[in-house]
Amino acid sequence: MAEFDLNDLEKISSRQEIIDFLVEHDIIKEKKFREQLAYEKELKELQEELLDLQLKVIKQNKRVLIIFEGRDAAGKGGTISRAIEYLNPKKYRVEALSKPTELEQGQWYFQRYFERLPNKGELVFFDRSWYNRAVVEPVFDFCTKEQYDKFMKQVVEVEKLLQEDGIIIVKLFLTISKEEQAQRLQERKEDELKQWKLGSLDEKAQELWDVYSDYIATMLEKTSTESSPWIEIVTDDKKEARIKALKAITAELSDQL
Numbered sequence: 001m002a003e004f005d006l007n008d009l010e011k012i013s014s015r016q017e018i019i020d021f022l023v024e025h026d027i028i029k030e031k032k033f034r035e036q037l038a039y040e041k042e043l044k045e046l047q048e049e050l051l052d053l054q055l056k057v058i059k060q061n062k063r064v065l066i067i068f069e070g071r072d073a074a075g076k077g078g079t080i081s082r083a084i085e086y087l088n089p090k091k092y093r094v095e096a097l098s099k100p101t102e103l104e105q106g107q108w109y110f111q112r113y114f115e116r117l118p119n120k121g122e123l124v125f126f127d128r129s130w131y132n133r134a135v136v137e138p139v140f141d142f143c144t145k146e147q148y149d150k151f152m153k154q155v156v157e158v159e160k161l162l163q164e165d166g167i168i169i170v171k172l173f174l175t176i177s178k179e180e181q182a183q184r185l186q187e188r189k190e191d192e193l194k195q196w197k198l199g200s201l202d203e204k205a206q207e208l209w210d211v212y213s214d215y216i217a218t219m220l221e222k223t224s225t226e227s228s229p230w231i232e233i234v235t236d237d238k239k240e241a242r243i244k245a246l247k248a249i250t251a252e253l254s255d256q257l
Contacts, residue, residue, distance in 0.1 A: 039239045039243070042243055043082060043239075043242065043243060043246070046243065046246040046247060046250060047082070047083075047085055047086045047246070048086065049246075049250045050083060050086075050087065050246060050249065050250055050253075051086050051087055051088075053250060053253045053254065053257060054087050054088060054091060054092070054123060055088075056253075056257045057091070057121060057122070057123060057253075057257065058088070058091055058121040059121075060121075060257065061120040061121050062120070062121065062166070062168060062257065063117070063118040063119065063120060063121075063122060063166060063167045063168065064118055064122070064123040064124070064167070064168045064170070064253065065117060065118055065124050065126065065162070065167055065168065065169050065170070066083075066123065066124070066125045066126070066169075066170045066172070066249060067126045067129045067131070067169065067170065067171045067172065068080060068125065068126060068127055068128070068129075068172050068174065069128060069129060069131050069135075069171070069172070069173045069174070070172075070173055070174030070175060070176070070235070071174070071175060071176050071181060071205065071212065071216075072181065072185070072201070072202045072205040073176065073181050073184040073185050073188070073197075073202065073205070074174035074175060074176040074181070074235045075174055075176075075235045075238055075241060075242075076127055076128070076174055077127060077197075078238065078242070079174065079235075079241065079242050079245045080094060080125050080127055082242050082246065083125065083245070083246060083249065084125065087123070091121055091122050091123065092122065092123040092124065092125065093116070093118075093122065093123075093124045093125070094124075094125045094127055095116045095124060095125065095126050095127065096126075096127035096128060097112065097113070097116075097128070100112060109130065109133060109147070109150075109151060110130055110154075110158055113126075113129065113130050117162070117167065118167065130151075130155065130158075131155075131219060131223075133147065133148060133151040134148075134151065134152065134155070134215065134218075134219040134223065135212065135215045135216055135219055136201065138215055139208055139211050139212055139215060140201065140204075152218075152222055152223070155223055156222075156223055156225055156228070159225075159227075159228045160225075160227065160228070163227055163228065168252075168253065168256050168257075169228050170231070170248070170249055170252045170253070171224075171228060171229070171230050171231065172230075172231050172232075172233060172245055172248060172249075173216075173220065173230050173231070173232050173233070174233050174235045174241065174245075175216075175232060175233070175234055175235065176234070176235050176236060177234075177236050178206065178209050180235075180236045181205060181206065182206055185198065185202060185203075185205065185206070188202070220232070231248045231252075233245055233248070
């Protein structure tokens with residue numbers, strides 16, 4: 001073990017510097033702990049990069065829409081939480097719409113989502129989006145085949161029009177293995193602090209796995225375009241997935257700002 005004295009410790013002014021010091025002097029040896037520290041450090045760097053990009057969005061009066069879709073228990077909410085942790089709260093929103101009201105059911109399908117699009121200088125995160133009609137709604141017969149077909153014909157053009165109007169769109173699809181999903185859903189049932197996450201539809205996720213898979217495959221194939229591609233991220237490893245998601249977001253925004 002390397003030697004050090006109080007003068008070394010007096011130079012440390014932050015938690016990260018303490019961690020770096022302990023690793024550098026071989027005080028922390030456990031591989032698992034070292035991996036956790038490496039994850040936290042990389043996550044923080046990406047969060048800082050995203051904050052810098054948010055400042056550019058604000059300065060340039062840009063509008064950014066980041067869509068999170070994925071299978072049940074794939075980690076959408078947790079990933080969004082890491083993304084927004086250090087952002088200016090006045091200049092971002094997270095939108096997670098509940099089922100449409102009777103009034104909204106009589107509107108054009110996209111209308112209630114359009115009301116929540118980003119304003120100038122703002123980032124908006126959709127925790128699920130209009131793509132409910134591409135997967136969840138047809139799986140559970142919440143829409144007719146005609147409504148599904150109409151959506152699939154319109155959505156690419158709708159996103160193109162939004163982009164032409166200046167909105168930057170980033171689309172992430174979080175996927176998960178059937179085995180990992182089963183484990184996470186079971187954890188939600190057993191953990192009182194997580195039971196609120198378990199919705200009535202989640203309980204059918206395993207039973208309808210193959211039906212979900214077919215609609216997901218069609219959605220990814222038909223609605224991923226050169227200007228609005230889907231970025232797929234496997235989330236069996238939550239930490240790795242969060243890093244990949246933030247890297248994808250920062251890379252897309254860096255290219256377009």
